[in-house]
Amino acid sequence: MRPTKTVGTYLFGRGCLDNLKERVTLHAPGEDDCVVYFIDHFWRANEKMMPRLPARNKDVIQFVDTTHEPKTDQVDDLKIEVVTASEGRPIKLIVGIGGGATLDIAKAVANLLTNEGKAADYQGWDLVKNPAVKKIGIPTLSGTGAEASATCVMLNRAKNLKLGMNSIHTVYDELLLDPDLTASVPREQYFYTGMDTYIHCIESLAGSYRHAIADSYSRQSLELARQVFLSDDMQSDQAREAMMIASYLGGSAIGNSFVGVVHPFSAGLSVVFGTHHCLANCLVMNAMQEFYPEETKEFHEMLKKQKIRLPVGICSNVTDEEMEKLYASTIIHEKPLRNALGDNFKDILTPAKVAQIFRRM
Ligand code: NAD
Numbered sequence: 001m002r003p004t005k006t007v008g009t010y011l012f013g014r015g016c017l018d019n020l021k022e023r024v025t026l027h028a029p030g031e032d033d034c035v036v037y038f039i040d041h042f043w044r045a046n047e048k049m050m051p052r053l054p055a056r057n058k059d060v061i062q063f064v065d066t067t068h069e070p071k072t073d074q075v076d077d078l079k080i081e082v083v084t085a086s087e088g089r090p091i092k093l094i095v096g097i098g099g100g101a102t103l104d105i106a107k108a109v110a111n112l113l114t115n116e117g118k119a120a121d122y123q124g125w126d127l128v129k130n131p132a133v134k135k136i137g138i139p140t141l142s143g144t145g146a147e148a149s150a151t152c153v154m155l156n157r158a159k160n161l162k163l164g165m166n167s168i169h170t171v172y173d174e175l176l177l178d179p180d181l182t183a184s185v186p187r188e189q190y191f192y193t194g195m196d197t198y199i200h201c202i203e204s205l206a207g208s209y210r211h212a213i214a215d216s217y218s219r220q221s222l223e224l225a226r227q228v229f230l231s232d233d234m235q236s237d238q239a240r241e242a243m244m245i246a247s248y249l250g251g252s253a254i255g256n257s258f259v260g261v262v263h264p265f266s267a268g269l270s271v272v273f274g275t276h277h278c279l280a281n282c283l284v285m286n287a288m289q290e291f292y293p294e295e296t297k298e299f300h301e302m303l304k305k306q307k308i309r310l311p312v313g314i315c316s317n318v319t320d321e322e323m324e325k326l327y328a329s330t331i332i333h334e335k336p337l338r339n340a341l342g343d344n345f346k347d348i349l350t351p352a353k354v355a356q357i358f359r360r361m
């Protein structure tokens with residue numbers, strides 16, 4: 001059994017971003033202390049964010065380009081950049097502001113600042129030896145649960161592998177959960193990322209592996225996600241508040257639960273086509289009727305209710321070679337597939353069957 005850690009300290013509520021100054025001062029009180037801010041590039045020059053940050057001249061502001069999902073070599077480069085920019089002052093605190101990608105990058109760099117070597121050395125379970133630099137997370141997009149989880153997902157191009165630093169040291173020390181910050185998220189993005197929570201919860205609750213605490217988090221998270229996506233306006237003030245809580249609860253469940261059939265297929269799309277995690281999940285969910293019949297029906301209702309049109313046909317013209325890669329990068333996820341389908345999952349998901357499912361997307 002592995003111990004579980006979730007975020008112990010948080011503020012929740014509209015406008016709580018304005019409490020950042022007092023939280024930062026608590027962790028980095030010294031004249032010479034340096035605070036590093038990783039901020040999603042969307043917020044560059046944004047009046048709702050930048051003037052409200054308590055950054056001083058000697059702090060480091062690093063904008064993160066989230067056009068692509070985080071990579072291990074990108075994390076290595078960012079670590080060097082912020083160390084250079086800190087000019088020898090002690091980095092006492094990391095603040096991550098953004099969606100899952102930026103939150104994950106901030107977590108990964110915080111681990112690397114206190115642990116020698118490269119990001120790739122820590123992809124796996126419990127490889128991070130020393131506690132990370134203290135960190136505060138401020139999500140501006142709800143759904144991945146990255147603000148609460150004990151992992152930070154990175155693509156390792158050399159190994160063709162997408163894996164996180166799964167460690168209790170990866171968990172944020174504090175969160176500021178301010179639903180006002182998600183008001184600007186584009187509709188499609190809001191839906192896809194929110195669905196990550198929904199999909200994670202339905203997968204984990206349908207699996208054979210059970211954990212009573214994770215189940216509780218998942219059930220509550222699912223209920224909130226249903227309220228949001230079956231409502232008339234998934235982006236109302238109230239819905240964005242509910243979605244921020246759902247994401248936090250879903251992320252708290254991740255450490256103690258396993259996903260199912262959707263995430264392995266989604267990983268296949270990400271590895272082969274570079275499709276972003278949350279969109280890839282939705283493309284897969286669209287074709288999951290035989291594994292999750294009720295939930296697939298509900299997912300279609302949600303799409304309809306929110307008037308979201310999913311891209312279709314991502315695999316309609318794949319080559320045999322691409323299909324082989326898709327199969328390999330799906331079937332490699334043994335733990336979730338065993339959780340969902342049992343030990344003989346390879347008899348169910350034969351290469352022909354997997355190809356048929358991908359072609360259905
Ligand atoms: P993201 O962080 O990749 O951001 C998606 C887009 O939304 C970007 O263009 C960004 O600029 C924009 N954006 C963010 N906040 C905005 C705002 N308030 N207004 C307008 N635009 C905004 O998206 P995501 O879906 O949150 O995260 C996906 C990443 O999370 C992937 O890299 C995935 O691997 C990772 N992930 C991590 C965990 C975990 O537990 N650590 C779990 C699931 C997924």
Ligand code: ZN
Nearest residue numbers: 196200263277
């Ligand atoms: Zn996910």
